[in-house]
Amino acid sequence: MDGVYAIMRDKRRPFALVPGRACAAHGGDDRQHPPSIFVVGCQRSDTTLLRLILDSHPNISCGNAYASWADWRRLASTHGWSVIDAGTYALGSDPATIRTQTCGTLRSFYDHGFTDAWGMYAYPSGRYNATAAPIINSCFAYARVYGGSLNTGPDIPAPYSIRAESLDGGNCNLAGQPCSSIFKRNYDSPAMVTGRLSPGANQWGLVQFYHLVTGSRPRNGTAPAWDCRNPDWRYHWSTLAEYYCADDFFNAVRAAMANWNGNVGAATPARVAQAWVAATPTLCETAGRPGLLRRCG
Numbered sequence: 336m337d338g339v340y341a342i343m344r345d346k347r348r349p350f351a352l353v354p355g356r357a358c359a360a361h362g363g364d365d366r367q368h369p370p371s372i373f374v375v376g377c378q379r380s381d382t383t384l385l386r387l388i389l390d391s392h393p394n395i396s397c398g399n400a401y402a403s404w405a406d407w408r409r410l411a412s413t414h415g416w417s418v419i420d421a422g423t424y425a426l427g428s429d430p431a432t433i434r435t436q437t438c439g440t441l442r443s444f445y446d447h448g449f450t451d452a453w454g455m456y457a458y459p460s461g462r463y464n465a466t467a468a469p470i471i472n473s474c475f476a477y478a479r480v481y482g483g484s485l486n487t488g489p490d491i492p493a494p495y496s497i498r499a500e501s502l503d504g505g506n507c508n509l510a511g512q513p514c515s516s517i518f519k520r521n522y523d524s525p526a527m528v529t530g531r532l533s534p535g536a537n538q539w540g541l542v543q544f545y546h547l548v549t550g551s552r553p554r555n556g557t558a559p560a561w562d563c564r565n566p567d568w569r570y571h572w573s574t575l576a577e578y579y580c581a582d583d584f585f586n587a588v589r590a591a592m593a594n595w596n597g598n599v600g601a602a603t604p605a606r607v608a609q610a611w612v613a614a615t616p617t618l619c620e621t622a623g624r625p626g627l628l629r630r631c632g
Contacts, residue, residue: 404447411449417603418449420456420475433467438474454605455479455497468494476608479541485531486539489611497604499541500531502584504561504573514562514572517554523579525568528587533594539607545577547584 389395410416420440428436437456444452456475458464463480471478472494482498491497506521507514515521534540546559554560554574561573563580571580602610 408448417451418444419454419604420444420452428467430466430470434470437467437471441474451603451605454603454608463494463496477604479543485534486541488537488539488607491611497539497541499543500527502528502542502544502579503576504571504578504580505576507572508569512570514570517572517574518576520576522568522571522573525583525587525590528584529590529594532588532591534599544579544584546579547581548573548578549581 407416407418411418420437441452444450453475455477456471457479458467458471463478468478475495477491477495477497479499480496481501483500484498486497502523503520504522505518506516508521508524509515528542531540531542548561549563551562551564552558552560559573559575559578561571561578561580563571563582565571568580568583571583573579
């Protein structure tokens with residue numbers, strides 16, 4: 336069965352950031368926010384040196400506003416991550432600015448070894464933008480928007496939008512319980528995740544997750560809180576949409592993989608585009624970069 340793909344995407348950067356000079360432990364399994372290490376001291380007291388020493392440890396990452404290219408390469412080489420381009424432009428930007436901040440970023444990805452970045456662009460906040468669409472379509476194979484269904488190919492019509500299921504927490508799924516009215520929506524079921532990652536022939540499932548958490552954190556003002564302790568997922572809840580119980584997620588993924596039977600594979604958007612190119616012959620080599628494809632335009 337050809338053309339069956341499932342993708343999981345972690346939207347957030349790989350750091351648990353803390354205001355000020357803070358370093359957050361970052362092991363191979365990013366299932367929850369680990370305890371933070373605070374570097375505190377007076378000026379000129381070697382706090383920068385201590386931070387650099389801590390940052391040299393393979394299981395500690397010092398927080399900053401952005402992950403570096405070296406951070407992404409380490410994630411790719413150590414954990415097999417692939418990287419796509421994500422949107423940052425303001426929705427009201429002029430076309431020249433949009434092009435600079437979308438197509439104009441690809442060369443940096445290529446130069447740092449991420450040669451599949453052309454496979455998909457992520458619209459800011461998952462919102463389609465008619466002004467940006469023809470620009471993005473000229474250099475990216477697909478563009479991510481939010482949606483709750485599988486993608487059916489191989490012919491994805493313009494504007495080449497790919498729907499991603501955004502995995503959300505929220506109220507527990509037990510009416511009448513105190514946890515059933517703490518947020519504006521309900522906690523997503525693991526069965527939904529399994530369904531999105533169990534595509535059929537010529538289908539593509541994409542699930543986007545944010546923060547995977549374990550155990551519980553009590554409610555305290557506006558700080559994120561959750562409870563993942565009960566074996567029954569229906570009791571699980573979080574006070575923010577972007578927090579989901581790690582065990583529910585991984586159990587759902589394992590259930591989906593049990594359905595694959597050798598017919599489904601994990602793939603980057605670029606790989607999907609190459610597999611479906613026969614029906615959409617619009618990919619060209621990038622000028623001066625042999626072997627690097629992009630959407631023709």
